[in-house]
Amino acid sequence: MKSAIEQRQIQLAQMEIEKYRSIVEADPYRLSYHLMPPVGLMNDPNGFIHWNGAYHVFYQWMPFKTGHGAKFWGHYTSCDLVHWKLEPVALAPSEWFDKNGCYSGSAVDNHGLLTLFYTGNVKDEDGNRHTYQCMAVSENGIDFVKKGVVVTLPDGYTAHFRDPKVWKKDDDWYMIVGAQSESLDGKAVLFRSKNLTQWEYLGAIAGGKQKQLGEFGYMWECPDLFELDGQDVLIVCPQGLQAKGMHYQNVYQAGYFVGRLNYETAEFVHGSFTELDRGFEFYAPQTTLDAKGRRLLIAWMGVPDQDEEKHPTIQQRWIHALTLPRELRLIDGKLHQVPVEELQKLRKNEIAYTNVTVANEEISLEGISGNVIELKFDIHQLEGMIEMQIRNNARLIYHHDERVLTLERKSFVNGLTEKRQCRLEHLLSLHIFLDTSSIEVFVNGGEEVFTARLFPYPSNHSIVIAANGKCIFDITKWNL
CATH class of the missing domain: 2.115.10.20 (Glycosyl hydrolase domain; family 43)
Incomplete structure (x- = not known):
């Protein structure tokens, strides 16, 4: 007792x-x-x-x-x-x-x-x-x-x-x-x-x-x-x-x-x-x-x-x-x-694109946005640099020539950009879980992971993909 x-x-x-x-x-x-x-x-x-x-x-x-x-x-x-x-x-x-x-x-x-x-x-x-x-x-x-x-x-x-x-x-x-x-x-x-x-x-x-x-x-x-x-x-x-x-x-x-x-x-x-x-x-x-x-x-x-x-x-x-x-x-x-595989129970409203090409440009894909979502990003070909901008608060950037993957975010302390990085021989895939104020990124089937809190404007759900060079990829999004 x-x-x-x-x-x-x-x-x-x-x-x-x-x-x-x-x-x-x-x-x-x-x-x-x-x-x-x-x-x-x-x-x-x-x-x-x-x-x-x-x-x-x-x-x-x-x-x-x-x-x-x-x-x-x-x-x-x-x-x-x-x-x-x-x-x-x-x-x-x-x-x-x-x-x-x-x-x-x-x-x-x-x-x-x-x-x-x-x-x-x-x-x-x-x-x-x-x-x-x-x-x-x-x-x-x-x-x-x-x-x-x-x-x-x-x-x-x-x-x-x-x-x-x-x-x-x-x-x-x-x-x-x-x-x-x-x-x-x-x-x-x-x-x-x-x-x-x-x-x-x-x-x-x-x-x-x-x-x-x-x-x-x-x-x-x-x-x-x-x-x-x-x-x-x-x-x-x-x-x-x-x-x-x-x-x-x-x-x-x-x-x-x-x-x-x-x-x-x-x-x-x-x-x-x-x-x-x-x-x-x-x-x-x-x-x-x-x-x-x-x-x-x-x-x-x-x-x-x-x-x-x-x-x-x-x-x-x-x-x-x-x-x-x-x-x-x-x-x-x-x-x-x-x-864990059980998280797939949360998935709803799947939107998928295959063999998307981005070359020296930035694009937004219809339906690929949100603040409580799961994203799978699979790369078929990459030359140069690829980046994903998330809710105007964070960026994932991979430099193929430098073999470096970077997560940037706006600091919730002073608003300045801060970063975390790792060396990565090849970027093959990103599996991203985005919540209202967090992100977890599983790289190449979990070879590396980036976890962070994000505090973007609540109304901003944008996701933009850009390439300095050329990237061909598949992308799938689920609301969670």
């Missing part, structure tokens, strides 16, 4: 939803088919799991303001990854071990119990941080009871020790935690358990100041380790990387290593770090394995500490959203991301 304090916290959060519901829902930038907070601030997805026939996505939530603070766990469920139901609050800050926030974590099925692991955040009277890895359980997947602390801070680490991801391999449970060592470099730290309540510290499996990494961030957040096509993949969010050419352009990064984890020695032999998304807003990804055997990923469509106070939606009492769910595939050592 929830404590009286937690029940009161949840009641206050629900009152906040009701108080500002009409203001939030009136925002023209409110997204159409993405997960968003009912009010306040949303950040990391938590506890992403397919359990008892339903998908569950929990999320970091501050209901009382559009800034950060003592976080709750909000909760959505879905039977198809498309249509989502807002559930009652799962966790609220209330106990001695989480009174200043129920921070990020994961979920597992333990003999039919939906079991959550999260970081309890505590600040003492002097402002010092303390963190605990905690557990909560539910029989029905909706009502959760906290079971308290299962892992305390091991020696050698600062209190920046959080975001437990738990999974089972053979007869043992494993937990990986994002950490900062006392020497102020980021680590991914592994534990093992037989019963989910008593955990053995195995050590750091990867982190900065290792031979293969050198200096690589002062804190690693939101780790996730899983097996895919016979390889072990470690997703992590290192903080403190310096921009390097087209790489690491956001204030914090999200990416992965591919390798092999020795579960006995806690040694992870891996390759280089690769960013998961080339866009402006992508962080804290989390994966799950569903009943179809797919490794699915969902992420925060935001970045911490990056002009959050300038978002246009703040005046409407909400901020941030989650990405679309994506299926992961490992191809030649590289993660490819593709939108």
Whole structure:
């Protein structure tokens, strides 16, 4: 049973939803088919799991303001990854071990119990941080009871020790935690358990100041380790990387290593770090394995500490959203991301053109426009440069000779043009999901992905295609 304090916290959060519901829902930038907070601030997805026939996505939530603070766990469920139901609050800050926030974590099925692991955040009277890895359980997947602390801070680490991801391999449970060592470099730290309540510290499996990494961030957040096509993949969010050419352009990064984890020695032999998304807003990804055997990923469509106070939606009492769910595939050592096939259920009013030629001109095709749409753009021939202008706010540009793909947008902070780029040997296809205030671009079947928030004039639905040279392509549009 929830404590009286937690029940009161949840009641206050629900009152906040009701108080500002009409203001939030009136925002023209409110997204159409993405997960968003009912009010306040949303950040990391938590506890992403397919359990008892339903998908569950929990999320970091501050209901009382559009800034950060003592976080709750909000909760959505879905039977198809498309249509989502807002559930009652799962966790609220209330106990001695989480009174200043129920921070990020994961979920597992333990003999039919939906079991959550999260970081309890505590600040003492002097402002010092303390963190605990905690557990909560539910029989029905909706009502959760906290079971308290299962892992305390091991020696050698600062209190920046959080975001437990738990999974089972053979007869043992494993937990990986994002950490900062006392020497102020980021680590991914592994534990093992037989019963989910008593955990053995195995050590750091990867982190900065290792031979293969050198200096690589002062804190690693939101780790996730899983097996895919016979390889072990470690997703992590290192903080403190310096921009390097087209790489690491956001204030914090999200990416992965591919390798092999020795579960006995806690040694992870891996390759280089690769960013998961080339866009402006992508962080804290989390994966799950569903009943179809797919490794699915969902992420925060935001970045911490990056002009959050300038978002246009703040005046409407909400901020941030989650990405679309994506299926992961490992191809030649590289993660490819593709939108889950269930999203095709949203399609309506298809308009298609084949073998369109654009040569040293710009064109608009009748019916190829909108603000809540899906676009598939397949290239047959390209000489020179091709660009797609989207709602007079963003541009996708590919220079065939330079082998560079660029996403430009008008900054919502100052209105100036800003860009993110990647090198791309050939542009074969773009698969674009456009929502009222977001864009997700899957390039060449998910070889690269760009995710960003856009805030164009709501009435502008234009899409213009231009070529400096010659391009022959097919294009299909659906309203969603």
